[in-house]
Amino acid sequence: MNIFVCIKQVPATNKVQVDEKTGVLKRSGVMSKMNPYDLFALETALRLKAEHGGKVTVGTMGPPQAQAIIREAYMMGADEGYVFSDRRLGGADVLATSYTLSQAIQSVGDFDLILCGKQTTDGDTAQVGPAIAEHMGIPHAAWVTKLTLSGDGVDAEQQLQDVIETVHMPFPCLVTVEQDIFMPRLPSLKIAREIGNKEIHIQGLDSFLDTDESHYGLTGSPTQVERIFPPDNDTEHEMWEGPDSAERLHQQLKKWKFV
Amino acid sequence: MYSEKARKNADACRFCWMCRHLCPVQLVTGKETNTPRAKGLQVSMMERGMKMDAASARTMYECMLCGACTNDCATGFDPLIFIRVGRTEAMLEDLAPDEVKQVLDRIERTGNIYGAREVRVKLDGIPEMGDNLLWLGECARYAVPETADALISLLNKAQVPFAALKDEPASGSSLGDLMGFVEDVRAQAQRAGEAIRGSGAKRVIVLDSYDAALMRHEYKDWGVDLPEVVTATSFVAELVRQGKLVPRQEAGVVTYHDGSRLARDLDEHEPARELLRAMGYELHEMWQNRRLAKCCGSSVAGQFMPEIRQKVAENRWADVRRTDARLLVAACPQSTEALQSTAPEGYKYQDLFVLLNKRV
Numbered sequence: 255m256n257i258f259v260c261i262k263q264v265p266a267t268n269k270v271q272v273d274e275k276t277g278v279l280k281r282s283g284v285m286s287k288m289n290p291y292d293l294f295a296l297e298t299a300l301r302l303k304a305e306h307g308g309k310v311t312v313g314t315m316g317p318p319q320a321q322a323i324i325r326e327a328y329m330m331g332a333d334e335g336y337v338f339s340d341r342r343l344g345g346a347d348v349l350a351t352s353y354t355l356s357q358a359i360q361s362v363g364d365f366d367l368i369l370c371g372k373q374t375t376d377g378d379t380a381q382v383g384p385a386i387a388e389h390m391g392i393p394h395a396a397w398v399t400k401l402t403l404s405g406d407g408v409d410a411e412q413q414l415q416d417v418i419e420t421v422h423m424p425f426p427c428l429v430t431v432e433q434d435i436f437m438p439r440l441p442s443l444k445i446a447r448e449i450g451n452k453e454i455h456i457q458g459l460d461s462f463l464d465t466d467e468s469h470y471g472l473t474g475s476p477t478q479v480e481r482i483f484p485p486d487n488d489t490e491h492e493m494w495e496g497p498d499s500a501e502r503l504h505q506q507l508k509k510w511k512f513v
Numbered sequence: 514m515y516s517e518k519a520r521k522n523a524d525a526c527r528f529c530w531m532c533r534h535l536c537p538v539q540l541v542t543g544k545e546t547n548t549p550r551a552k553g554l555q556v557s558m559m560e561r562g563m564k565m566d567a568a569s570a571r572t573m574y575e576c577m578l579c580g581a582c583t584n585d586c587a588t589g590f591d592p593l594i595f596i597r598v599g600r601t602e603a604m605l606e607d608l609a610p611d612e613v614k615q616v617l618d619r620i621e622r623t624g625n626i627y628g629a630r631e632v633r634v635k636l637d638g639i640p641e642m643g644d645n646l647l648w649l650g651e652c653a654r655y656a657v658p659e660t661a662d663a664l665i666s667l668l669n670k671a672q673v674p675f676a677a678l679k680d681e682p683a684s685g686s687s688l689g690d691l692m693g694f695v696e697d698v699r700a701q702a703q704r705a706g707e708a709i710r711g712s713g714a715k716r717v718i719v720l721d722s723y724d725a726a727l728m729r730h731e732y733k734d735w736g737v738d739l740p741e742v743v744t745a746t747s748f749v750a751e752l753v754r755q756g757k758l759v760p761r762q763e764a765g766v767v768t769y770h771d772g773s774r775l776a777r778d779l780d781e782h783e784p785a786r787e788l789l790r791a792m793g794y795e796l797h798e799m800w801q802n803r804r805l806a807k808c809c810g811s812s813v814a815g816q817f818m819p820e821i822r823q824k825v826a827e828n829r830w831a832d833v834r835r836t837d838a839r840l841l842v843a844a845c846p847q848s849t850e851a852l853q854s855t856a857p858e859g860y861k862y863q864d865l866f867v868l869l870n871k872r873v
Contacts, residue, residue, distance in 0.1 A: 437735075442695055
């Protein structure tokens with residue numbers, strides 16, 4: 255089976271600056287790492303490959319420095335890697351990012367299964383995976399904690415808020431995985447020695463089916479980050495004690511229209 | 514390549530350079546590059562663009578990973594974190610010293626650092642399945658079998674049923690020291706875990722403290738579930754407490770070397786001392802003992818830098834000479850391997866279990 259795993263390079267530190275003009279994180283020169291949730295997605299792909307055979311391709315949308323995570327994925331066992339890098343893709347919001355990735359994946363080839371981590375640690379929206387599926391017109395399941403191959407597709411167990419839902423999806427389909435679905439393996443030196451300087455494919459917008467620049471990057475983003483800031487630390491508080499605290503809390507939440 | 518944790522540790526160094534008084538390698542080579550401080554500086558510079566070369570890669574390997582620096586650093590700096598990552602980096606860049614690569618080749622061919630094919634421990638008649646699994650480690654199996662033979666004899670004398678694996682896989686300790694904690698090391702740990710589970714053991718009695726430290730600290734994080742792991746020293750000390758082993762008492766003065774992994778990683782100091790007192794010895798401590806113990810050299814280091822390991826062991830004997838003891842005892846096979854071949858004239862070395870076995 256043919257599996258594509260979306261991975262992303264995220265800041266490895268919380269000391270990140272934001273470009274005041276565009277509202278976009280300044281990633282260049284910042285210590286980076288693979289998005290931790292994507293490690294779970296990659297591990298899932300590698301285990302499926304080990305059990306059922308096939309090929310694992312990884313891809314990331316980012317600046318050229320993102321090649322580092324492709325190399326890390328190679329050392330874990332991925333077969334092929336792509337960096338979709340183009341200045342015209344920069345500054346994308348969820349819609350433009352997911353469209354870019356859907357175009358990128360289709361430009362690489364046909365895949366049975368697309369795997370994503372449930373969210374990234376910088377954006378935290380958890381929207382890109384499902385949005386990719388919608389752009390591609392394929393079914394998806396998010397927050398998956400268990401995934402098994404079943405006939406012509408997969409059975410996926412989703413950890414929803416109050417329930418666990420099991421769904422069957424035929425190929426091709428997309429799954430975003432929860433943390434701890436599997437314990438991610440470490441990079442392997444043995445694999446690193448075997449692959450040497452394996453090629454990382456770098457592709458830009460011109461390799462996509464849709465080359466209309468207005469669909470990508472800042473131009474293609476209907477939303478724009480205006481400001482990113484930590485919430486004010488308000489230490490003002492009241493302490494309530496006694497058996498009527500729960501009712502008192504309920505009334506206060508109603509007053510604030512939270513319930 | 515360096516994780517945020519490794520970078521933070523490298524940048525945490527305050528350059529007080531007190532670690533030079535503790536590093537067993539620096540104390541015998543006199544080279545500033547052998548201090549943890551210098552290694553930290555090197556990592557910081559590599560994170561800021563300096564490329565690793567053969568010399569800086571070698572620096573990463575001239576270290577016993579004994580943790581003396583970590584134990585004493587006022588800043589809470591832990592060089593072992595980035596030294597291991599540095600070794601991974603050296604491997605990736607193909608800059609690891611040739612002597613290190615030769616040891617790796619030996620491990621690949623034979624599964625152990627010695628390149629040995631025959632186990633030297635007497636394992637005939639010992640079952641491979643049982644509640645108590647004796648885990649010997651490669652040093653005892655191939656280099657100093659008398660330590661394992663003595664422990665086996667003690668367990669028989671105490672009538673403790675136990676099992677031992679004829680094809681005991683490596684724990685991953687030596688591999689981890691050579692290449693850092695990468696997937697290949699975890700895969701080795703998983704093989705060891707499978708072998709342990711296959712024996713049906715409810716308790717693993719570990720002779721080599723390097724194996725015990727790895728099993729206690731890393732295996733769980735790597736998803737390798739083990740039953741109870743106990744050191745051989747603590748297990749045998751309990752047998753003596755229970756009266757299952759009654760050593761013959763003979764007066765004498767002895768000094769005890771705390772193996773670095775046993776004393777620092779496992780924080781175990783007293784069981785070996787109890788055993789010495791149970792044999793009637795008067796224990797005269799070296800100045801650097803327990804968590805401050807000076808490393809005498811690891812087995813894996815002895816394979817790729819034998820001259821430095823010998824000097825480090827001789828330097829530990831210098832500490833013995835500052836006491837009035839003429840007999841040095843240690844409890845880890847790797848200490849036995851390093852110390853017994855470097856005993857100076859007029860001094861004697863005995864492995865703790867070999868000594869105890871003679872008295873029971």
